[in-house]
Amino acid sequence: MIALPTGTHVYLACGPTDMRRGFDGLALMVQEVLKQDPHSGAVFAFRGKRGDLIKVLWWDTQGLCLFSKRMEKGRFVWPMAATGSVSLTSAQLSMLLEGIDWRAPVRSWRPSLAG
Template sequence: MIALPPATKVWLACGATDMRKGMCGLAVMAQEVLKQNPHSGAVFVFRGRRGDLIKLLWYDSQGFCLFSKRIDRGRFVWPMSQTGTAHLSASQLSMLLEGVDWRRPQRTLRPALAG
């Protein structure tokens, strides 16, 4: 994955998206469904009906980039929202792409050694 600036906004389209859509179709969805400017530099994430495929749309000031990932086992964790959108941080997006439940990440803390 290309490193994104820390202040990059990440928008998820809750629900299922037709994965046959390409750059133009997803840009229209970002504008009309998510009510966001697709040229804003934000990352827009869409998930297919089966849950094992996601597409990311990003405008890098020169043009649109379209990334896709199909997970071999399991499904991508996806929120259900009344508004149809969800906002994530760049670190939550990284967890999502790794197949980690970004809503409740488990932190492993080792106890401090008594000295």
Template sequence: MISPSPSTRIYLACGATDMRKGFNGLAVMAQQVLHKNPHSGALFAFRGKRGDLVKLLWYDGQGMCLFSKRMDRGKFVWPVTKTGKVHLSSAQLSMLLEGIDWRRPERTDASLLAG
């Protein structure tokens, strides 16, 4: 179970990543592409070319953790940027992992629903 603190920095590596990469290959990407220390406690997210597989790399203080999720239907919403990385909040990461478009979440107005 992933349980990073609310202050954990979350980075998405934009574009497609070779999903054959494991701990070491993704840690190198965090260093060379995202310019971040993979042992910093930040969480790094990578998406495959087809868009249905995501891998999360996270150092929890004791060791490196690698989590993956494959969507049965649909694709993970992933940005395209010039910088090659995007910073997310933990709420946005939760939406992303559920297949929700985290870039444009819509809030409902409770007063309209009560009517």
């Protein structure tokens, strides 16, 4: 994954997206469905109907970047809502792209007492 600048907002588009859409179609979806500016520097992620394909749209100050990833096994964990968007952190986006359940990651052991 390309390192995102600190403070970058990440949005997941809820519900399935037509994965035939490219730069312009996804940017239009960001404007009309998510009510966001695709040139704001935020990251917008979209998932296909089967759940094994994801597209990420990002404005890097010079142009729109479109990244895609297909899972060979398994599915991307996505919100259950049919419409709208969900905001994530950059760390949660990294977990999502690795196939980890970003909603409830398993934390490493943490001591209960100091010393």
